[in-house]
Each structure stands twice: as structure tokens, then as C-alpha cells.
Amino acid sequence: MTQNGVRPDEIDTSRPHPARIYDYLLGGKDNYEVDQRAGDELAAAAPEVRIGVRANRAFLRRAVRHVVGSGVRQILDIGTGLPTSPNVHETAQELAPDVRVAYVDNDPIVNAHAGALLSDSGTSSVVLADLRDPRAVVDHPDVRRVIDFDEPVALLLVAVVHFLTDADKPGQIIATLRDALPAGSYLVLSHATGDFADRSAAQAVYSKASASLSLRSRDEIEGFFDGFELVEPGLAQAPFWRPDTAPPAGSAEIGFYGGVARKTT
Numbered sequence: 001m002t003q004n005g006v007r008p009d010e011i012d013t014s015r016p017h018p019a020r021i022y023d024y025l026l027g028g029k030d031n032y033e034v035d036q037r038a039g040d041e042l043a044a045a046a047p048e049v050r051i052g053v054r055a056n057r058a059f060l061r062r063a064v065r066h067v068v069g070s071g072v073r074q075i076l077d078i079g080t081g082l083p084t085s086p087n088v089h090e091t092a093q094e095l096a097p098d099v100r101v102a103y104v105d106n107d108p109i110v111n112a113h114a115g116a117l118l119s120d121s122g123t124s125s126v127v128l129a130d131l132r133d134p135r136a137v138v139d140h141p142d143v144r145r146v147i148d149f150d151e152p153v154a155l156l157l158v159a160v161v162h163f164l165t166d167a168d169k170p171g172q173i174i175a176t177l178r179d180a181l182p183a184g185s186y187l188v189l190s191h192a193t194g195d196f197a198d199r200s201a202a203q204a205v206y207s208k209a210s211a212s213l214s215l216r217s218r219d220e221i222e223g224f225f226d227g228f229e230l231v232e233p234g235l236a237q238a239p240f241w242r243p244d245t246a247p248p249a250g251s252a253e254i255g256f257y258g259g260v261a262r263k264t265t
Contacts, residue, residue, distance in 0.1 A: 016209040018163060019110050023082040025053045030082045030113055038205055045201035052238070052254040053159075055247070056190050057084065059238040059258040060158050061091050063188040066231070066242070066260055067154040068095045072186060074153045076143065078104040078131050078177075079160025082113055088156065089124050099123070100146040104137055106130040131160060132168055134176040152184035159256070161224065162192040163211040171224060178227050183265050187228050190238055190258040191221045199255060221257050228261030235259040 016038035020031040024039040031039075043049050064075070073096060077088050080103040092099040101124045105111055111128045125142040137143060147153060155177055164170040178187070192199075194215040206213035222235050233240070238256040239247035 016205075017107065018206065018209055018211050018213075019081040019105070019107055021209065022053055022159070023084070025050050026057065026084055028082060028084060030109070038209060042202055042205045045205060046197070046199055046255070048250045048253045048255075049202070051248050051250055052256055055239040055251065055254050056159055056256045056258070059190055059241050059256070060088070060156070060188070061086065062242055062244060063158075063258070063260050064088055064091045064154070064156075065095060067186045067188065068092045068099060070186070070262075072152050072154045072184075073099050074147050074151060075099065075101045075156060076104070076137075076147055076153055077101060077156040077158075078137060079157065079163075080105050080110065081159070082110055093123075101125075102127060102143045102146050104129050104131075104140075104143070131157075131164070131173060134173050134180075138177065138180045149180055150182060152186070153181050154186040154188060155181060157187070157189045157224075158258075159190050159192070161189065162214050162216065165212065165214055171226070174224050175227065178263065181263055183263055185263045187225060187261045187263070188259075189221075189224055189261075190256050191216060191224070193217065193221065193255050193257055195257075196237075196253050196255055215255070218257060222259075225259060225261045228263050230259055230261040 013032045013034055016035045020035035021039045024031040024035050075088060075092060089101040104127045111126055125146045127140050127142045129137045129140055161170050192213060192215055195218055199215055203213050235257050237254055238258040239251040239254055241258045
């Protein structure tokens, strides 16, 4: 038997998974008891986490609207996570129906769930690949099927780079992806931080999950935009990046930075 095209033996339910924890905190149903326990532990360690993940999701939607409004018609979303409507392609295609989206994740169940939600129009694809091998992502035939790297691309790295350790050399990974993009492309990135509170207890929750959490400072995160020019207001806490509604109560403690930047050369 398979679940959304995934065999049970491909799904590790012995440890919490970051995408499923995130889904649980967003109020989704594509998670297991082990993920729910981890999510509750995380909320106990960082009480603002539930509004934080929602603020991060809202930042993603605003950023997508910005890049599409700037004329980009191709989006490469790496570390897409379990799909939550409105998804990236839904948000983008509200503004421009011809936007093409390639979703990339390294988790088979994410891959299957995302694939089940996509239309057969050929404007989107779902790819099973790992951010740690950026060349394989860029060269994947199902990425190339919808993304033309001779035209501007919006690269989305939303709430994923903090699952790379320093040993993974995240700066080099992002630079490899940046170098594959032509001028006029954008980087949309959000990242967890401990700048506003001690989040060692939250890190401990992820230490038991399938991916650890690397909290980084504002300066470290800003360094990931090397080779891009940040658009106003620069790198900001997620709720304060071009808000279209009043930021929720507790936003000042939300440990997510978000930014959008353009590649000019």
C-alpha cells in the first residue's frame, strides 16, 4: 500500500520531521503523533512559535506577490515543505496565470503531497532533490522542464537554510544557486534566529528530529544575500517585511528574519 504514492517504509515516523512539525504548528493534518509532541514541546519552549510560523508563511505570500509584480514569471521553491493553501503557485498565478513553479524537497512524503495538489497544466513540477546538492537541483530535468535559466527566476529559500549546519557550507550552496541565475532574478529567504530570545530549548527539540536547527544572527543571515541587492526594507523580522495588515501581537519576539533581494549582474 502507498500513501499519496509513498510506500510506508519510506516514511520515518520514529522521529519528528521539520516539515511535519511546521504543518502541525500551522494547523495542518499531514503529521504524526511524534510530530505533534515535538510541536507542543517547541511551543512550550518558544511560546510565539505558532504566530511565528504563520508570520513566516504570510511573509512568503507577500514576497511572492512582490517578485511576480516585478515581472518574474518563474519560481524555484527549494525546501517547499508540506503544501498549505494558498501555495506558491496559487499566490503567484492570482497575479499572473503564466507563472511557472518548480517545487523541490528532499522528503518523499512532501514530494507526494505537493504532487497531488498540482494541476496537469505543465506550469509546475515537483522534484525530489536535496538543497545540499545545489547543482543536482539546478540540473534536474523536471526543474529544467519548467524553469528557463536564461530568464529571471525567483529563488525561494524560505525556512530551510536554518536546517543546514555550518559544516554543510550554506553560503557556498546559496552562491552556487545564485551563479545559476541570470540578472533580474530574486532571492527570497527567511531564517530562524536567536537574536530576540534564548532559543536553546527550541534547538533541543530539533536535535531529536530528522534535521537539527541552526539559529543564526542577523549579520550571518544577511551574508547569504551576497551578490544580491536587498530591496526595502532590507532584512527584517518576518511580520515587519512590507506588512499588508497590522502585525499580530507578540511580533517583536518572532525569531524569523525575512528578506528579498535582486541580482543585478
